[in-house]
Amino acid sequence: MVLELRERVLSLGGVEERSLHGAFCHEWTPAYYKDGVQLCHVRNFRAGLRVTFFVGASTCEPFVLASSAVSLETRRLVAETPAPRNAKELRLPLASPADVGRAMELVSAKWDYVVNRPWVAPRRS
Numbered sequence: 001m002v003l004e005l006r007e008r009v010l011s012l013g014g015v016e017e018r019s020l021h022g023a024f025c026h027e028w029t030p031a032y033y034k035d036g037v038q039l040c041h042v043r044n045f046r047a048g049l050r051v052t053f054f055v056g057a058s059t060c061e062p063f064v065l066a067s068s069a070v071s072l073e074t075r076r077l078v079a080e081t082p083a084p085r086n087a088k089e090l091r092l093p094l095a096s097p098a099d100v101g102r103a104m105e106l107v108s109a110k111w112d113y114v115v116n117r118p119w120v121a122p123r124r125s
Contacts, residue, residue: 001094002042002049006030008104009039012111032107034114039107042094049094051103053110057083063113070105078106 009015009032020031020041031041040053055061055078065075081088090106093099 001096001100002030004097004100005042005051005094005103006032008100009107012108014115015039015111034111037110037114039110039114040103043091045091050091051094051099053088053090053092053106055081055088055090055106055110057086057088059117060110060113061088063117064106064109067109067112069112070109071102074102074105 006017010017012034014034016033018031018033019028021028027044029041029043032039038054040051043050043052055064061078061083064070064078067075070078077090078088081090092103092106094103
């Protein structure tokens with residue numbers, strides 16, 4: 001499932017893959033970025049693989065909640081997740097093709113948010 005997710009995320013365009021050292025899990029983990037903003041990263045927890053997302057409560061969350069590309073179930077999860085320090089952390093399982101599809105809803109919404117946020121000037125390479 002990790003390879004399927006990787007392939008689909010990288011196909012969005014302008015996405016770069018980095019390896020992060022996860023202090024929580026003490027291992028290297030793949031993470032995906034668009035213009036310096038992390039779209040998601042994958043962690044191997046005891047309960048299984050999880051795709052982790054950070055969603056800013058006052059920035060990205062309204063964009064995700066308004067997106068018709070994100071299922072009602074996923075929008076509800078985003079809305080109900082607590083936001084300590086104004087950021088929400090969501091962990092979705094990554095055990096089946098359906099899980100990859102659900103994760104891609106959020107990845108695509110965050111990618112769209114980064115591409116279309118009008119108040120931030122594009123980064124120069």
